[in-house]
Amino acid sequence: MILVTQSIAVIEAGQGTNGAYVACPSYSSYNYCWFRDGTFIAVAMDRWQKHESARRFYDWATALVVARADGIERCLENVAQGRPLNPADLLHTRYTLDGRQGDEDWPNFQLDGFGTLLWGLQHHMQLTDPPTMPSVWARAANLLVRYLAALWQRPNSDCWEEFSDQIAVSTLAALYAGLHAISAAFEANGQDATLALDTARQIKAFLLGSGVRDGHLIKQIEGEDVVDASLLWASVPFQEHSFLQPSDPVMQATVARIEQDLVGKTGGVHRYAKDTFYGGGEWVLLTALLGEYYTATGNLTGGQRCLAFVEASANEQGHLPEQVSRAPLHPEYVEHWLGCWGPVACPLLWSHAAYLSLSAQVRESGL
Template sequence: MNLIQSSIEIIRAGQAPSGAYVASPTFSQYGYAWLRDGAWVAYGMDCAGLHDSSRAFYVWAGRTLVKHEDRLNALLDKLAQGETPDETDYLPTRFTLDGDLGMDFWWDFQLDGYGTWLWGLAEHVKLTGDTALWDASVPAIRLTVRYLAALWSSPNYDCWEEARDQIHTSTLAAIYGGLIAVRAVDSALVPDGLLEQIRTYTLEHCLAPEGYLQKTHENPAVDASLLWTAVPYGLVDARDPIFARTLAKIERDLLVPGGGVYRYAADTYYGGGEWILLTAWLAWMYVELGRIDEARGLMRWIEAQANEAGELPEQVADHMRDASYYPEWEAKWGSPASPLLWSHAMVLVVHSLLDKHT
């Protein structure tokens, strides 16, 4: 089985005519397009040289966001008048494949996806030189920057759609990464001082007494999404002592010896298994740090999790944090998501990096 080829085929099959990527074509709750997942799938396709697929996603994302500009303006008017928005006032974290709003409940107020799509668009333009796409996307970029500038310090759901009352370090990193990527292309699109405010807040409020980045402004645990603070978003450097301490704690608390990576130690979603995409992220980090053999070991573990059709799941149930929760989730939503397009995208990302070390 060629996992790279099967990953490409699965992603191609999961891209709608609109350009949107479905999160998972078979899982009951993932038949939508997330900005976060989609941007990472697009980046994976960019890493594989399949820029047409990635471009189609960014065209969809820009068109979708502009379609909902009235919703953003109404929200900003409420904030300007000192009113507390309703949960339904915020821009959603997921859309239908045609770019409409979903009608069923979801944990929608999530900011990280909005930073992520900005980062991904800027990377796509940098890789391809497609300035026409950037120019066409400026209305959606402006809209997104306004949204993030108004709300970046607000508690919101994290990338796992949990903890609405917290300010999440990895969310701040995604916002920072998206805005700094936009500023690198056109500094006039990002308000002066905003990036510095976000970084200062993070280092003042999201640092544990032991000197590592913590999960939220109040939760001293680590979360594997903290890897994003260094790669790719650059809130801290991968060799900064702060990140070195963070990485060491992630390895101690969340890495299964010879296996994969948990989201966080208290995870109970489907029992809290090892996540494919986070294992790939740790491999990416190891490549950045020159720990190539360890990166290859993690990728071998990932490849061993694919089924006969070359499909990778969201998470693996071999070493669950608390298996007693698995039946509850299975009864609610069925078996864990497989294939998950984001898992396959991260395979493409890491293999593109490892190919440079052959």
């Protein structure tokens, strides 16, 4: 429980007064709040009964979306008229803690975080009795559903902020989960869920038709026969809103390929085989995510092994890094990134959140 307590403390210290979670306070490129990271952090805090912290994040995120409603409407109008998109109208993927867009050149057209946010909103609302959707949340959710319905078939950067000319299968898995989840929230609040449900169904059909190769999911739509550890999103942590259930044969085959190709020499999980970022180390949050999958399938040994890897990755201060480089896939790139950006980001709040979520799942399962 020591690392659980420390993880909660790290997250609380990294939350701004307005509710935004900084990705990493000591790593300049990560002095922002991403919708993706922030939602996974908020969900973890909810799982450990830190509901006020989670609510403050969702208040911040939904207010930010609503504040950019004019740009979203212009974007949707351009799509409807068949005109090119104006990058200035697209929702950015990350913001400073006070809600400003970053000035640096950054791959801002990323959609997965908006699906994740929709799922997180519904997850949090389930904890209230009765489940209520504040007006700002409702307006933001409707804007995001329309935005995703219009744009989901367009290439965009994946969750690693790479391959902007492709469509990542894990991105669509996150969008399916978010749209499916928010449709349940809409129905519970007497709102029209038709667009969310229809878009989710379209995404699922597209994934099954173009995102599967030889019985398993692949990294990119109609891409090479390779996997990415983010494909775990097809099943966990979205649970009942997942595109695939843990026992689905396609999911089982996908995890088997991840185990074969991406579980590293020291037991952690790499992102993908050609990853050269800091040499392509083993990622703490992905190892925890694999542990969630194992736990969901009743694999006690696998879940505990992943939990032990994460705990062993903490430094003397109890801080978890983004990745560990004890056995990188491409060691020749380690020094390059150390020279560019310094040491690996630590503490990474998403890593701490992934640990909290796995710890909660282990506890709840009685394993």
